[in-house]
Amino acid sequence: MSLGQPKRLDLEHGCFSNNTAEQAVRMPKVKQKISGGFRIQTGLEAFCTIRSYLATLHKQGTNLFHALTLTFQGYPPQPRFA
Secondary structure (H helix, E strand, O other), X not given: OOOOOOOOOOOOOOOOOOHHHHHXXXXXXXXXXXXXXXXXXXXXXXXXXXXXXXXXXHHOOOOHHHHXXXXXXXXXXXXXXX
């Protein structure tokens, strides 16, 4: 076994990056800094659920304003599953 250079991981759509993970964590951290955190656990859970839902729709190319409008009208769009 060689201890030389590690093999580069070639992905179909480009190189691996953790920017998506960093962006997902950024909004809750900013909210924590501004307001000092969440007052109750259910508020934190609701925030994370909504944020995760919108991030998934955004990654799939959905218009978020339209998705939120449909959601408040009682017809929430469902994310596609691979």
